[in-house]
Amino acid sequence: xxxxxxxxxxxxxxxxxxxxVVPLRRAAHGRTGxxxxxxxxxxxxxxxxxxxxxxxxxxxxxxxxxxxxxxPTHVARYVLPRLHAMNFVLDDVLDGGVNDSLNLDSHGKxxxxxxxxxxxxxxxxxxxxxxxxx
Numbered sequence: 616x617x618x619x620x621x622x623x624x625x626x627x628x629x630x631x632x633x634x635x636v637v638p639l640r641r642a643a644h645g646r647t648g649x650x651x652x653x654x655x656x657x658x659x660x661x662x663x664x665x666x667x668x669x670x671x672x673x674x675x676x677x678x679x680x681x682x683x684x685x686x687p688t689h690v691a692r693y694v695l696p697r698l699h700a701m702n703f704v705l706d707d708v709l710d711g712g713v714n715d716s717l718n719l720d721s722h723g724k725x726x727x728x729x730x731x732x733x734x735x736x737x738x739x740x741x742x743x744x745x746x747x748x749x
Contacts, residue, residue, distance in 0.1 A: 634738040640731035641745040643669055647727045652709045656727050660699040662744035668737050670694060670701065673730075678703050681733060682726070703730070 639658070642665045646657040658673060660666040679690040685708040693702045708726065737745075 634736060634740075635742060636734050636736045637745060638731065639669070639673065639733045639735045641747050642735050642737065643731070644746075645727035645731050649709055652707050653704060654708050654726055655702055655704045656730050657700055657702045658730070661746045663699050664741055664744050665737070666696070666699040668735065668741070672735055673701065673733060675703070677733065678705070678730065681730060682708055685726075 641661075643658045643660050646659065648655050656678075658669060660669055675690045675692045678692070679687060682690070682705060685705070687705045687708045689704075689706040691704045693704070695701065705726075
């Protein structure tokens with residue numbers, strides 16, 4: 616198998632030449648908030664050893680692509696290394712704001728679930744730090 620190949624592996628992960636690929640939620644949890652038409656989503660590593668991989672792969676560009684259907688006008692990322700966390704601020708993603716939206720659930724909390732479903736590639740040596748069902 617080439618280094619770019621991916622195959623099904625144990626514990627609900629996929630494996631590749633780089634290690635394993637898991638949903639971000641296995642490596643981090645999220646906290647959210649919203650104010651007006653702006654949402655913020657924090658991504659907090661379950662273990663400090665996972666943080667560098669999360670920072671490297673979950674960039675503002677990746678988050679902007681994930682929420683392209685919501686048409687954010689700006690995505691900012693604030694890295695908080697002492698907390699092993701990042702905070703993303705997404706402008707104009709709540710259909711005018713929670714109270715103005717015709718969307719039934721455009722709150723930041725529902726957007727965090729979408730973000731935490733992003734794939735994250737990790738070395739197999741970090742698998743012991745993952746959380747949740749495999």
